[in-house]
Amino acid sequence: MDLTDLNNLKNEVQDLLSVAKIELEERRLQQQREEKIQEEIANIEREYKPLMETLEQMLGQFGSDDFTDSLTRQKLEDKAEQIRKILAEAPLLAAQAVDRQMILYEERLLDERQSEQTRRWREELKADLLEMIGEQRDFFSATDAAIAIKGYVTDLKAIGALEEVVDALMLQINTHSKEGPVARLRDNNYELTLNFIYNKALENRSRVDRSADVQPRTRHRSSEKQPKPYTSLAGKVVIFGGHDRLETAVRNRLRDSNVNLIWCTAQGGPQLAEQGESHVSSADLVLIITGYASHKLTDKAMQAMQRCGKTPQMINTTGMTRILEAIEYGLKAKQLLSQFKKSA
Incomplete structure (x- = not known):
């Protein structure tokens, strides 16, 4: 490990x-x-x-x-x-x-x-950037590291780590400089200092055929990008029950995902429920929220599932958390099953 x-x-x-x-x-x-x-x-x-x-x-x-x-x-x-x-x-x-x-x-x-x-990802990012800086063994590659750091200024400032990273960058540049300590803090402003080094790095790149293109490795971070819940989810989900505010809250949490959410509430009326029934056969996951589904709506959903030979997942809740968990677990389980069948 x-x-x-x-x-x-x-x-x-x-x-x-x-x-x-x-x-x-x-x-x-x-x-x-x-x-x-x-x-x-x-x-x-x-x-x-x-x-x-x-x-x-x-x-x-x-x-x-x-x-x-x-x-x-x-x-x-x-x-x-x-x-x-x-x-x-x-x-x-x-x-x-x-x-x-x-x-x-x-x-x-x-x-x-x-x-x-x-916050944890940003702390891990800082560790990756500091390692990247420490690995540079010449003046030009050390300077080039500023280009990679520039893209993470907002993240570093959010955890108060910009000063530490820029200090490490200046130290590494000066360590490998043949002209003495050329990198220094400008106007007591670390972001301004980073911008200055960044521009120097771009100038250096323009003078050579092949630049260093220094980038941090993901040794401490679990992924290159910030973690965002539910972004990896994909599939069609049909939900019967709940209410408009609950639907809005769940949709908002899934906005960055590729989940096609079909939601049928009693407030939506019979026409919307019929539309939901038509999607059951092609759905990756069907949920019935028993805490807020009328008997009529539940019966319609169950009949549609029986016609397709599918089994819905019943959730006795009126909250958002368990619905999101059910969607995440259901879609990931289906994805894993699909991958297993392909590899078999």
Whole structure:
């Protein structure tokens, strides 16, 4: 096991710990969901029931036939009807409010995970760049290293490492310079100094037929590019159930992937559900979110799957994390199976 394998193992463990934290939090939120919904229902009733009683009392005073043409009475009745609807739909409204809060919390957890992955990658990038600088054995190749470093200025500045890398670069250039310490800090500005060395490196390249083209190796990093979750995923996924906000949150997380997501919610109506059914036969993965799928929608999905001889994956959740996990696991498993069949 070499250094790259060790770093990969360390990153995999740290990523797994992050996933475990998110999963535990998602489970905790799911367990608290019903309690929070009841609290939200109580808040709605506490806010609107007294208002409803006041409206009804006032409407009672307009009970005389003398007020049949009263515009004020009509407005009062309209408002009363709106509040009756709110009170009647309090459980649904409460569930939607709680689930919105859950999704926002899940998004923060996922953002924290991605930020940590990016931070680790940048630290590993710094190590790769420092090794690259230290490996240069002549003045021109040491100077040429500035060209590679220039592309990572934003990443280095984000972790406060630009100064360390530029200091190492100047030291290596001066170590191999036959004219003494020619590389120096300019105007106490490390980025300005790097730009100056970068321009000198470009001048050096223009004077020779074949330049050094110094580039960092990926010894410490697991990949050349920053880690971005789900970018490697590809395939068609059909989902039945959920709600619009959940769909939007999941789509946003998969925006850099090659996942073709067909999502059918009860809010989308029967026409959208029929379109979803037509995609089942060509889907790589079909998910039914039982936490938010109506019986009618679930039945339609199951019938479509039976006609195609496929088995859907049932997910009892109202959150985003488990859906993303199911998509990632399902598509990767199918990809591995496909690769295995090709190699067999």
